[in-house]
Amino acid sequence: MRIERAVVDTNVLISAALSPRTVPAQIVDCLLQRATLVFSRETFGELETRLWRPKFDRYLDMKRRRLLLHDFAAAAQWIDLPAPPRPAYSRDPDNDVFLPRHSSLC
Numbered sequence: 001m002r003i004e005r006a007v008v009d010t011n012v013l014i015s016a017a018l019s020p021r022t023v024p025a026q027i028v029d030c031l032l033q034r035a036t037l038v039f040s041r042e043t044f045g046e047l048e049t050r051l052w053r054p055k056f057d058r059y060l061d062m063k064r065r066r067l068l069l070h071d072f073a074a075a076a077q078w079i080d081l082p083a084p085p086r087p088a089y090s091r092d093p094d095n096d097v098f099l100p101r102h103s104s105l106c
Helices: 010-018 023-034 041-051 062-075 093-098
Strands: 036-039
Touching: 010 023, 010 041, 010 062, 036 041, 036 062, 041 062
Parallel strands: none
Antiparallel strands: none
């Protein structure tokens, strides 16, 4: 079965990058084989900001982080989210950018 597009939470992507034999890594690998990852400037910006945090220095060197970001960006389908203010859909407004109701895909 082919899933056409997938939006993946930032924490899942980071967990997959940090530990390649974990369930998050298996999920991301599966999605990369069967779908196109979808990013907006906001969702990719969250990934980028978090991945550059110093706490990841001992797990991922700068070259690996740049490569991950480059590869995700190059393989992704990019969408534009509606301009703020956006309606809130979840209890955590920071996660609303990941909900499909915001995207031009629906």
